[in-house]
Amino acid sequence: MVDEVGRDGADGGYETVIGLEVHAQLLTESKMYCGCSAQYADAPPNTLVCIVCGGFPGALPALNQAAIEAGILTGLALNCDIPAFCKLDRKNYFYPDLPKGYQISQFDLPLAVNGHLDFVSGGAQRRVGITRVHIEEDTGRLVHRTDASGVEVSLVDLNRSGVPLMEIVGEPDLRSPEEARDYLMALRQILRYVGVSTSNMEEGAFRCDANVSVRERGCPLGAKVEVKNMNSFRAVERALRFEVIRQIDILGSGGRVDQETRGWVEDRGLTVSQRTKEQAHDYRYFPEPDLPPLVISPEMVSTLRARLPEMPGHRRTRLAERYGIGELEAALLTAEREVADLYETVAATDGTDRARQAANWILNDLTGLQRARGLPVERLPLTAQQLQDLLDALDAGKLTGRAAKELLPQIGEGEAVLTAAANLNLLVLDEEDVIRGAVVETMEALPAAVNDYRAGKTAAIGRLIGETIRRTGGRASPDQVRRVLEEELSGQ
């Protein structure tokens, strides 16, 4: 029995070969071939359906321009060629949640081909070839439940039917389950940067099927096993590790791995056989007669290319170099495009100090508050302007560090930082009289410290400063308190 698979996926002379196919839902307003809303998450069942996505005979599809653009943008972000000509094809099969009896997809002439994705895994730079990116449509959903009379029923909800989907097929260049996970995370990050998909795995907006095979080093590839039903990055890694070990065990005991489709069962931690090659689908693809082929002009490609943002890998390196922050910090700050944008807006205003300061505040205080509030990862609790004002107030001595941390969670949406600080009495006191009053009170309250100081133990001033600040509710600046204290202590 093999217990562990090495980072390179090799164990006992075996080599692991993994290729991934990802389906990502596209962030368009309407569906792929009709005008129905594609935002189906909270809609009551079957309320976002028309004759097209409902599969009525004779209904004519119309292509969603935004979905085509999203597919091309993705292809460009993944370094693909965009062929000047592509077409749509019917993929025929029966399933109760597929009312037409076919999906409109792309078969032999996809939107984008021949690209690659560079990513980091286990500290090493890796590259996976991208075979193709094509567009298609999602199916409806089956809801299984027990009705009032105790009968088990399956209901069809067609709200998801026709939602724009993009398939990204990678080359079998991955050599371990960890690498597969890191590739998926890098791909997801790119789709989010380009803004074409939320790529939320738990909500089904980013789904992955894996082809896994194991071979003895130097031997031809073994039978491919397709693994499905993985709903998180962790599930992908666990399912692949299970599958690699299962195949090595079979080969090691002289057996033969069958070509089949297996489903990952999360709570049991194993894959089970779903379909063998003999039962494999023949989709009988043919060109979609109701939609014209697409001619993609070089002008369209260059216009879209100009819309691409800086890619996360490049941005990570640039931020580390330009702002003098560590690689880990740069990786965390560029995890989401919106956070990186906010960081750069604040960091670019001044020298390295502001860049470091902004990185610390974002990675510690703002992210902490974001988690506490349950905000989405791309939405920090402050705007760039608010963070900038907060740091300016700190630098100008209008806020103490302590007051700034106390203020942060109380800044309202769109509220001016200084207004919020003033309303909460958190601004540094600059009325000399008030501070002098607090100093005198402190000296009366701590005569021993006063005597110590006057006897030459000057370190005692620390206690007096701390107590004075406490008496002002943390609003006096330590420098000003020290100055007034020194005056009062030497004045007698």
Ligand SMILES: [Zn+2]
């Ligand atoms: Zn529709």
